[in-house]
Amino acid sequence: xxxxxxxxxxxxxxxxxxxxxxxxxxxxxxxxxxxxxxxxxxxxxxxxxxxxxxxxxxxxxxxxxxxxxxxxxxxxxxxxxxxxxxxxxxxxxxxxxxxxxxxxxxxxxxxxxxxxxxxxxxxxxxxxxxxxxxxxxxxxxxxxxxxxxxxxxxxxxxxxxxxxxxxxxxxxxxxxxxxxxxxxxxxxxxxxxxxxxxxxxxxxxx
Numbered sequence: 001x002x003x004x005x006x007x008x009x010x011x012x013x014x015x016x017x018x019x020x021x022x023x024x025x026x027x028x029x030x031x032x033x034x035x036x037x038x039x040x041x042x043x044x045x046x047x048x049x050x051x052x053x054x055x056x057x058x059x060x061x062x063x064x065x066x067x068x069x070x071x072x073x074x075x076x077x078x079x080x081x082x083x084x085x086x087x088x089x090x091x092x093x094x095x096x097x098x099x100x101x102x103x104x105x106x107x108x109x110x111x112x113x114x115x116x117x118x119x120x121x122x123x124x125x126x127x128x129x130x131x132x133x134x135x136x137x138x139x140x141x142x143x144x145x146x147x148x149x150x151x152x153x154x155x156x157x158x159x160x161x162x163x164x165x166x167x168x169x170x171x172x173x174x175x176x177x178x179x180x181x182x183x184x185x186x187x188x189x190x191x192x193x194x195x196x197x198x199x200x201x202x203x204x205x206x
Contacts (some may be wrong), residue, residue: 029067031057036078041133045075045140072145079124079141082117089149100153101202102194104166109190112174122178142167154205162204173197 035057039048050071054061068074076085088107095103111117124141127134143164151163173193176182185193 028057028059028063032059032064032067032074033078036074037133037137040075040078040140041136044136045071045144050074075140076145079137079145080120081141081145082120083111085145085149089152092150093153097153097205098202100205101166101200102198104150105170105194105198105201106190108170108174109193112178113190118178125175125179142171166201166204169197169201 032053035053036048039053039056048071050064051061053074054064057064064074068077072085088111091107092100092104112121124134124138128138129135146167147160147163150166151159154162156162173185176185177188177193178186
């Protein structure tokens with residue numbers, strides 16, 4: 001039997017029709033992402049729920065799990081993060097404690113210095129400077145993804161504050177390098193910046 005082209009695949013291999021589905025093979029994944037961006041911008045990461053996002057998108061909640069798995073992965077996709085946050089965190093945590101600051105700078109610059117991955121990040125960063133919804137998404141990404149992951153590699157009661165300080169300094173670095181293009185920082189090599197900024201970021205880990 002040929003599967004209905006407008007039916008959505010389910011995790012168990014069956015198909016299900018969402019309520020109010022439009023005819024003609026709607027972009028279900030795109031609907032979910034659009035609904036997620038709206039929800040995260042309006043109520044924040046903590047209050048947004050996968051069930052609520054599914055209702056806003058007009059799809060079955062099982063589809064959200066099918067396409068994205070967890071709320072964090074959906075959030076990362078909604079913000080259009082061109083890298084795996086867990087992979088970045090793992091790369092930092094695999095380094096010896098005394099080298100984690102340098103490793104974080106290395107990984108961070110590796111993402112931002114890649115033109116393909118830099119483009120969506122710059123778009124979000126620029127939008128956040130003028131749009132409240134984009135600002136809310138970037139703030140949520142920084143706090144829930146970046147800060148939370150970096151703090152895992154730190155010790156001490158104030159580790160979240162130190163992780164926030166590290167993220168703030170790194171964002172300041174990329175703004176100067178890729179948005180304002182301040183020289184000589186804009187044309188400095190990644191290695192030069194890693195040598196310069198790595199020891200400073202390391203203080204937050206220490």
